[in-house]
């Protein structure tokens with residue numbers, strides 16, 4: 001069986017910057033991202049984060065994924081939903097070299113809360129086609145925006 005392991009792919013790209021098809025860039029206005037590889041069943045993105053830069057709370061439109069921190073550190077807050085209780089965000093720190101896989105229903109927010117710039121490699125399978133951004137309010141999870149490949153990125 002030859003199952004696609006998205007985290008293995010992310011780690012391979014992270015270990016070999018010479019395979020990145022784009023030069024690394026830091027954008028003072030917002031986190032920077034660029035697709036550095038794509039295949040029939042997955043795509044690879046390079047992201048850079050200056051201190052304080054972040055994503056909103058978002059899903060991945062039904063794609064599974066994985067990411068790994070190439071340098072610096074990132075804080076990830078993942079949405080947890082227990083029965084009969086409101087959704088909450090559970091934080092964890094991902095230092096250099098750490099990463100993890102996530103499934104197609106995963107919702108999270110990622111922030112560089114460190115003092116140094118951070119770099120990460122993200123892999124999605126299948127390729128990202130749609131992402132929904134959310135806000136967590138007292139009433140629960142609220143859809144803020146739906147973004148589509150080819151339109152918003």
Ligand SMILES: [Fe+2]
Pocket residue numbers: 058059060108
């Ligand atoms: Fe994400």
